[in-house]
Amino acid sequence: MTHTLHRRGDRDSLSRDYIVFTMSAKGLNEEGSAERMKKFLGILLEHDPVNYGDMVTGNCHVKSREEILGNIQSTSIVHGVFTEERAVIEILAKLKAADLGMSVVVTGIHDETEKSCRQSGLAKHTVENSLGIFGQYRKLPADEVLQLTTMCGHGMVPANLVERMLVEIKRGKKTPREGALELTRPCHCGIYNPVRAEQLLGRLVPLVTLDA
């Protein structure tokens, strides 16, 4: 599934949104992949991801580090989210040196990830882009809300929850950081970016008006 594709936003916002992840090729390099994916996550954790997780177990805002590391399986998809290009460059260089034999995918702005690859001595092999949304646009929420919901590619962060967080922040019941973390939790695989969400919520809250 293209769960990290279709993240919406402007260049400025997307330039602080990187995901690095791995999975095994079933029937080809699956054997022993759980151990190699643990090493992969170990390298990611050296660079303080703002979120991480495994599709099999859950994300680090719901599950402990030990649970996530201890439950990695050959069917896992292990992810880490970063806000700094420098971290991605260093991670890719370490993964190249570690030679784990696992496929690694980086999601981010293409010209920036191209630079990250070059600086870490790698070259892109295969790329994927979004062609956008087709069909009945009237069924969609506002694009500002979509920027928050599309950070979970499985659709586990609904527009209603975003709207509820906006109201709670506006009423002073939650800080933007708390609202962002509440949006992060349902995204099971750990690809939601809570730092970006906090910034996007902070932009939106002044625009919200509440009925008496």
Added chain:
Amino acid sequence: MRFERDRKNQTRIYYVIDEDECVECSVCLRSGCCPTEALHQPELVWPRTVRKNFSDPLKIHPETRIPGRGTEEMKTNEVTGRYRRGMYGMAFELGRPGVGARFRDVEKVAMALAALGIGFEENNPVTKLMADRKQGRINPEVLDEKVLSAIVEFMIPADKLPEVLSVLDRVSREIDTVFSGDIIARVGEDGSVPYAREIAARGRFLSINGKSNVGLGRPLATV
């Protein structure tokens, strides 16, 4: 969800989950959002089981052995050799973002594409539900089932792209939902992205962000 009044106690109002709209993604159960733990997922029986298979990312498809709704697609391409130069991988995710889709609409898109002679990805859960892959017909038992997203996935020779996009533009006006489009390619020997110029020349949207497989998987396939 909708509100209903208790027939025996008219002062009592409660939420009811609209079973026809519910896609069985289980996110409400996992979130622990109900303070009285009143949420309950009934045992699912065919054809309703497809809702969970296509909506709950924790559910591992028995056919693909991948959690989620899709395939490995480009994520392991340096090992599988699935996407070769001169070909584009394409995926159209009915219901995404966040709207959901009935298989009736999935079938409309699949049939429109099948008319172009497209071969659907063998290892994709939607393809597995097709009763007639040549025509893109879905098993009639599931047509009214609603899921969070269902991916129609296939590969085309690069020169077929304009035709495919034209069909998708047409069929997108005939469905009662949205879909998100993806395009995949093995990068050129000079590092270029083969479809970028053509999409730009047609004035179509192409995201500035996306996924890049950096080629670290082994054993390497020849692509």
